[in-house]
Amino acid sequence: MNLSHKATIMTATEMNRALTRIAHEIIERNKGAKNLALVGIHTRGVPIAEHLAKLIENFEGIRPQLGKLDITLYRDDLSEIALQPVVKKTEVPFDIHGMRIVLCDDVLFTGRTARAALDALIDMGRPAVIQYAVLVDRGHRELPIRADYVGKNVPTSKQEVIKVKLQSVDGAEAVELLEIEQ
Amino acid sequence: MMSTVAATETTLTKKRHLLDLQDWSAEEILALFDTSDVMAQVMQRTIKKVPALQGFTVGTLFFENSTRTRLSFERAARAQSADVISFAAGGSSMSKGESLKDTLKTIDAMQSDLYVVRHAVAGVPYQLAKWTDAIIVNAGDGRRAHPTQALLDAYTFSREFNGFDGFKGKKLAIIGDVLHSRVARSNMTLWSKLGAEVSLCGPSTVLPKELEFAGVAISDNIFEAVEGAHAVMTLRLQKERMQAGLLPSIAEYQTRYQLSEAVMRLAHPEALIMHPGPINRDVEIAGVLADSERSVIEKQVANGVPVRMAVLYTLLVGKK
Amino acid sequence: MRTVIKNARLLDSEADYGLNDLYLKDGLIEGYNLGGEVTEGDDAAGKTVTPAFIDLHTHLREPGQEVKEDLCSGLSAAAAGGFGTVISMANTNPTVDEPGLVADLIAKAKAVGQARLKPAAALSHGLKGELLTDFAALKTAGAVMITDDGIPVADSHLMRRACEYAAPLGLIIQTHSEEPSLRQNGVMNEGMVSQRLGLPGNPSSAEAIMIYRDCELALMTGARVHIAHISSRRGMQVVEWFKEQGAPVTAEVTPQHLTLTDEALAGFDPIFKVAPPLRTQEDVDYLRDALKRGVVDNIGTDHAPHTQAEKEQDLVAAPFGIANIELAFALLYTELVKTGELSLVDLLKLLQSGPARIMNWPTPKLKPGQVADLVVLELEQSYPVEAANFKSKAKFSPWDGQKLTGWPVATFIGGKQVFQRDS
Numbered sequence: 001m002n003l004s005h006k007a008t009i010m011t012a013t014e015m016n017r018a019l020t021r022i023a024h025e026i027i028e029r030n031k032g033a034k035n036l037a038l039v040g041i042h043t044r045g046v047p048i049a050e051h052l053a054k055l056i057e058n059f060e061g062i063r064p065q066l067g068k069l070d071i072t073l074y075r076d077d078l079s080e081i082a083l084q085p086v087v088k089k090t091e092v093p094f095d096i097h098g099m100r101i102v103l104c105d106d107v108l109f110t111g112r113t114a115r116a117a118l119d120a121l122i123d124m125g126r127p128a129v130i131q132y133a134v135l136v137d138r139g140h141r142e143l144p145i146r147a148d149y150v151g152k153n154v155p156t157s158k159q160e161v162i163k164v165k166l167q168s169v170d171g172a173e174a175v176e177l178l179e180i181e182q
Numbered sequence: 183m184m185s186t187v188a189a190t191e192t193t194l195t196k197k198r199h200l201l202d203l204q205d206w207s208a209e210e211i212l213a214l215f216d217t218s219d220v221m222a223q224v225m226q227r228t229i230k231k232v233p234a235l236q237g238f239t240v241g242t243l244f245f246e247n248s249t250r251t252r253l254s255f256e257r258a259a260r261a262q263s264a265d266v267i268s269f270a271a272g273g274s275s276m277s278k279g280e281s282l283k284d285t286l287k288t289i290d291a292m293q294s295d296l297y298v299v300r301h302a303v304a305g306v307p308y309q310l311a312k313w314t315d316a317i318i319v320n321a322g323d324g325r326r327a328h329p330t331q332a333l334l335d336a337y338t339f340s341r342e343f344n345g346f347d348g349f350k351g352k353k354l355a356i357i358g359d360v361l362h363s364r365v366a367r368s369n370m371t372l373w374s375k376l377g378a379e380v381s382l383c384g385p386s387t388v389l390p391k392e393l394e395f396a397g398v399a400i401s402d403n404i405f406e407a408v409e410g411a412h413a414v415m416t417l418r419l420q421k422e423r424m425q426a427g428l429l430p431s432i433a434e435y436q437t438r439y440q441l442s443e444a445v446m447r448l449a450h451p452e453a454l455i456m457h458p459g460p461i462n463r464d465v466e467i468a469g470v471l472a473d474s475e476r477s478v479i480e481k482q483v484a485n486g487v488p489v490r491m492a493v494l495y496t497l498l499v500g501k502k
Numbered sequence: 503m504r505t506v507i508k509n510a511r512l513l514d515s516e517a518d519y520g521l522n523d524l525y526l527k528d529g530l531i532e533g534y535n536l537g538g539e540v541t542e543g544d545d546a547a548g549k550t551v552t553p554a555f556i557d558l559h560t561h562l563r564e565p566g567q568e569v570k571e572d573l574c575s576g577l578s579a580a581a582a583g584g585f586g587t588v589i590s591m592a593n594t595n596p597t598v599d600e601p602g603l604v605a606d607l608i609a610k611a612k613a614v615g616q617a618r619l620k621p622a623a624a625l626s627h628g629l630k631g632e633l634l635t636d637f638a639a640l641k642t643a644g645a646v647m648i649t650d651d652g653i654p655v656a657d658s659h660l661m662r663r664a665c666e667y668a669a670p671l672g673l674i675i676q677t678h679s680e681e682p683s684l685r686q687n688g689v690m691n692e693g694m695v696s697q698r699l700g701l702p703g704n705p706s707s708a709e710a711i712m713i714y715r716d717c718e719l720a721l722m723t724g725a726r727v728h729i730a731h732i733s734s735r736r737g738m739q740v741v742e743w744f745k746e747q748g749a750p751v752t753a754e755v756t757p758q759h760l761t762l763t764d765e766a767l768a769g770f771d772p773i774f775k776v777a778p779p780l781r782t783q784e785d786v787d788y789l790r791d792a793l794k795r796g797v798v799d800n801i802g803t804d805h806a807p808h809t810q811a812e813k814e815q816d817l818v819a820a821p822f823g824i825a826n827i828e829l830a831f832a833l834l835y836t837e838l839v840k841t842g843e844l845s846l847v848d849l850l851k852l853l854q855s856g857p858a859r860i861m862n863w864p865t866p867k868l869k870p871g872q873v874a875d876l877v878v879l880e881l882e883q884s885y886p887v888e889a890a891n892f893k894s895k896a897k898f899s900p901w902d903g904q905k906l907t908g909w910p911v912a913t914f915i916g917g918k919q920v921f922q923r924d925s
Contacts, residue, residue: 303817325702
């Protein structure tokens with residue numbers, strides 16, 4: 001599958017700005033950072049959660065709990081796919097019972113990852129609240145799921161791909177719109 | 183289809199079966215150990231279940247009784263939400279008038295994706311693999327192979343040995359009736375593949391005469407075998423061996439081959455004590471050693487489930 | 503009835519008669535290039551005619567195991583393999599240990615009208631290794647050989663008495679020489695390969711020890727002892743040693759032990775499970791060398807058919823035996839003659855004059871007046887083995903699909919054509 005570059009949706013500065021806004025929104029909605037935990041979904045949700053946690057600590061003086069969630073074992077397509085996803089470790093080093101949890105991911109698309117993440121979290125305990133933060137919402141939902149915090153809404157076609165690049169994973173910082181070449 | 187998780191797929195999917203460890207690379211095995219870590223996490227949660235294998239059916243075909251191994255596999259399957267059908271049949275199927283192939287075909291009509299096979303005769307998993315489209319996992323065939331036991335043994339060592347930094351330079355000593363032991367056979371294959379040195383020890387009547395393995399030493403002297411070992415594995419002594427004239431008396435065996443504190447003094451100071459179970463207390467191993475801090479015998483049993491979960495996941499997911 | 507086979511190369515184990523028209527009359531060879539009226543005629547240009555082969559070691563499974571083979575399928579298979587006479591083994595159900603059973607087999611085989619049958623009779627009642635059978639009565643009924651083949655005679659005293667009793671009767675004792683307490687439950691040769699495969703092994707010493715006992719008893723009693731299916735170098739060396747000392751022993755090898763090794767078991771297919779087991783390449787090389795040196799007296803097929811289902815068992819449950827009589831000659835010709843290891847005439851000796859001499863039967867020759875048991879061979883053409891088309895009920899084979907050269911294309915028994923290969 002060949003992908004061609006179509007447009008840069010967000011620059012590093014714009015991404016930072018969006019995350020700053022989201023951090024404020026999280027604080028506002030949760031009335032501070034008490035009992036707050038940010039859980040990033042592997043792979044790119046993890047640095048986003050870390051980034052948000054740092055911002056929240058700067059604003060509130062309290063560092064929220066941080067976790068990493070691998071949703072592979074909760075995917076709904078494991079019995080039909082042709083390639084095997086690598087299972088990664090879930091690291092949620094705190095009791096999630098009664099916590100206010102913000103799931104973090106880079107792109108919201110069909111909603112299936114979020115569904116899997118919800119199931120995975122709930123199997124670990126009973127949080128007070130689960131909210132959902134994404135850098136980009138590109139539409140095309142297949143499940144009744146929406147994000148509580150969105151960096152940017154980007155209407156896309158199904159032939160398009162959103163590529164979020166993060167310094168710690170990709171060595172660059174940008175959101176790009178790519179197109180599948182026919 | 184989930185479209186966000188396309189980047190991290192593995193090459194570990196090409197294996198059709200787990201008949202033995204000969205055709206598994208060290209890399210693939212270490213990746214399987216990483217997956218086992220994730221599965222071990224699941225087994226530590228309050229809710230010890232994930233939906234990963236929903237829609238898959240695992241059949242356990244135990245032509246030879248082994249409740250422990252069967253339970254371990256069934257737990258591994260159910261903890262990932264697979265359906266399980268169990269078939270237990272002792273002895274030859276021909277006594278019921280049907281061939282092994284007939285038996286398999288009957289069970290195959292019930293549509294399993296994978297069979298876990300235990301049989302008293304070597305090679306049966308290979309034979310079944312020829313007759314079905316399903317995946318075959320060998321849960322022990324005769325004296326030939328018991329790959330998941332070896333995997334969980336090596337996994338346990340790698341996670342329990344203090345300051346573990348790889349299998350290179352490590353030494354495993356296996357003591358007992360090596361000749362009739364599928365556990366010994368699979369462990370020697372696996373550990374030498376991972377770069378460890380293996381030394382086999384037992385009375386010469388139950389030691390292989392010749393081996394095609396590099397890096398495996400054979401000795402009838404337990405002190406020689408255990409010296410400097412990082413892991414010492416004793417095998418269950420089958421009482422039938424005495425009747426078969428392979429060994430003199432239990433007393434003689436205890437004197438020469440029991441793993442005792444005196445013998446363990448020759449091992450690496452951090453050496454772990456392993457046993458595939460069930461143990462004959464104070465026969466092949468001094469009871470105090472089996473209960474000591476260096477013993478990881480219970481860990482081996484506990485690790486059986488996550489390692490078998492990883493095996494099932496690895497063999498089933500990504501096959502469609 | 504008078505038949506002619508035209509333009510055939512005529513060859514037996516004693517002479518090459520060149521190209522001739524061979525005339526058969528009233529069941530006998532009439533002569534060469536006689537001309538005159540014939541009832542039937544065939545052009546055999548490019549083909550070789552030779553006396554039909556003799557197999558001293560065939561399992562026909564009747565009575566009682568007709569699901570594996572019966573006289574009709576087995577003797578048809580023999581004829582299709584170019585064999586004119588076969589000795590049937592006695593390990594049937596019931597075992598052939600009474601004169602009535604011998605007479606029955608002979609009568610039935612006659613009615614079948616394929617290869618000729620000479621039954622062997624059991625050495626002990628029920629092959630139990632306890633009580634001797636009535637050798638003299640069995641001989642009178644038509645038994646030509648005494649053997650418990652399939653089950654080694656464990657009791658050395660019983661074997662001694664059998665030899666003593668058989669010697670004056672002129673009966674041949676054939677032995678399945680494996681020491682049972684040493685071979686134990688071995689399903690294959692004990693060695694590097696059995697160690698690798700984790701299968702219980704049967705050491706060649708089990709064979710060598712028993713061959714030693716049987717040869718020693720032959721020397722002691724003067725009985726004619728025929729050592730069946732020698733599989734190992736050590737076993738063959740024992741026989742050679744006794745032959746040098748003049749012991750009245752003869753040696754047989756089988757096509758499988760000359761062509762397959764224990765590596766064949768690597769795929770865990772019980773089709774390769776046979777007793778004695780397939781040995782190592784070193785053993786195969788030694789047996790082939792023994793053929794060349796003339797210390798082997800005959801090649802016996804040990805054709806041992808089983809049902810496919812019986813062979814679709816685990817390696818311990820599956821029975822011992824390979825069905826091979828239809829391809830035996832082509833296999834031997836391809837592996838031994840075409841490779842230059844053995845001359846065609848030497849191979850013919852092992853299938854014609856060799857077995858005849860063991861049995862004190864007249865040497866099969868293409869001479870006028872001799873019985874017209876003949877096989878027509880196509881020595882130039884190669885065809886794949888098609889087990890599905892076997893006359894034998896065992897329609898599977900270790901060599902299935904393998905291209906072999908030297909197939910029998912027609913077989914005559916008593917001047918009557920009983921087999922014609924479909925082209």
